[in-house]
Amino acid sequence: MDTVATFRVPRVAYLDSHGHLPAPPAGFDPDRLVPVYRGMMLTRAFDAKAVALQRTGQLRTYPSSLGQEAVSVGLASVMRPEDVLLPTYRETGAMLWRGVRMEEILLYWGGDERGSDFAGPREDFPIAVPIASQCCHAVGVAQAFKSRQSPRVAVCCLGDGASSKGDFYEAMNAAGVMQLPVVFVITNNQWAISVPRSRQTLAVSFAQKAIAAGIPGEQCDGNDPIAVRDAIGRAVERARRGEGASLVECVTYRLSDHTTADDARRYRDEAEVSAAWANEPVARLRHYLADQKRWSKQDEEALIAEIGAQVTAAVERYLATPLMPRQDLFDYLYAELPADLRRQRDAFLLDAEGAGHD
Ligand SMILES: Cc1ncc(C[n+]2csc(CCOP(=O)(O)OP(=O)(O)O)c2C)c(N)n1
Ligand SMILES: [Mg+2]
Structure with a gap:
């Protein structure tokens, strides 16, 4: 029997779970990490506040991104302002990084459609709740960039569960064959509501789904912002150079319930969640920055006070917005x-x- 082709699925991971960085990637610039850390901390503080607002009847529902901050902030941090983000409901970190206002995100989850009419970034897409629908939209966006010969890139977020949908395969296939400037980012957080990763696919990685579409697929440690920035950064720049679409799988863990309407204790083991906490991205990056003398206890205290005030002010603006x-x-x-x-x-x-x- 002959072999038609053989494939390899690369994986990148740089920062270990204690925050040590034995060998950084090519072109690594540690100066870029403090803003990323700040973005991740802001996302976590905003998330906690949004959950509290829902619990007190001031928000309709909310999908926390607890534990996934490195993916969300990391992917946004390698995009240019003129690129277009197509987020899911769990990309708060990316949206905030790109300039969506906290009160707009709160309005959206408060059931007010004006929350999707961002003051900026005007060309980013609104939150997509219908699973994987944004994948087809991303192909349209990327096709427009290509036909205008504009060096812009569409970054399409989706989950492990969404990658089982036809829309995703159709979109990836079209993006591959038309060599479009789009990057599909699969956040593999191990769960799709109550469906575990083991029941989602028999494939050993989500990255290998790219192989059928003929585009590069790579896995990265999604709790390592350095790996996320490296893998997605290379995919974005490849797309910008006109070399077509790619797929990046970011392996992480959903530490929260699916949304505030869910109680994950009903279907998953607490021990699994506690084990995942040992690997969470915020502490990991903090350890690295502290080791490098780029972040001190005083910096941490000042940041907590600063973002606390920002979140409080945004909540006040949200609550003071007259109803539609x-x-x-x-x-x-x-x-x-x-x-x-x-x-x-x-x-x-x-x-x-x-x-x-x-
Ligand atoms: C088309 C469609 N089918 C079903 C749902 C209900 N639903 C909401 S979230 C979800 C799971 C998605 O899991 P995943 O893609 O892994 O994203 P995660 O929630 O883990 O971020 C489902 C099935 C939906 N929103 N849209
Ligand atoms: Mg998931």
Whole structure:
């Protein structure tokens, strides 16, 4: 029997779980890491506040990214402002890095669509909740960049669960064959709500899904921001040079519940979660920066105070935002509302008045 082809799935990891860096990647610049650390800390503080707001009835739902901050902030930190991010609901870190305001993210999870109308970055996509739908959008974005000969890159985030969907395979195949400037980033956080990675795929990596599309696929330690920046940075620059699409799998762990509507204790072992905490990315990077004398206890205290004040101020702005007129739900559906919906609208308004809803 002949062999048609053989493949290799590369993996990069640099920072060990104690924050030691035996051998950095080519072109490594430690000066870039303090802002990344700050972004990760901001994301974690914002996440904790958002969960608290939901628990006190001030937010409808929230998907925490606890434990995944290195992926989210890392990927955004290697993009240029003019690139386009297509996020899932768990990319708060990337969105904040790119300039989406905290109060906008809160508005979105508070059920207010104005939260998707970011003041900036205007061309980034809104949060995609329908799983993997953003993969096809990313191909369209990248196709536009290519036909305009514009050196911009689309970065499409998805989860391990999303990588089982047809949209993802179709998008990756099209991006491959058309050599489009798009990077698919699979955040493999080991869970898709209650479905564990072992039931998601028999493939030994998610990175190897790239092989069928003929594009490069690489795995990185998603709790190592240096590895995330290296792997995704190379993929983004490759796309920018006109060399086409690629896939990067970032291996991490979802330390939180799926969303505030979930209770993960019902389906996963606490011991697994405790073991994953030993590898979490924020402490890991902090240890490295402290070892390198780039981060002190005073820096840490000042940062905690600074981001605490930023988050508090954003929450105040969110809570002070006047609600949307409730009839908007109907008013932007049709140029002229059909009679049955008009009746529903009138009944809804009357009902809401009577019940004294906000
Ligand atoms: C098309 C579609 N089907 C089902 C759902 C319900 N759903 C929400 S999150 C989720 C799991 C996604 O898992 P993964 O892609 O690993 O992302 P993670 O939540 O772990 O970040 C599912 C099935 C959905 N939002 N959209
Ligand atoms: Mg997942």
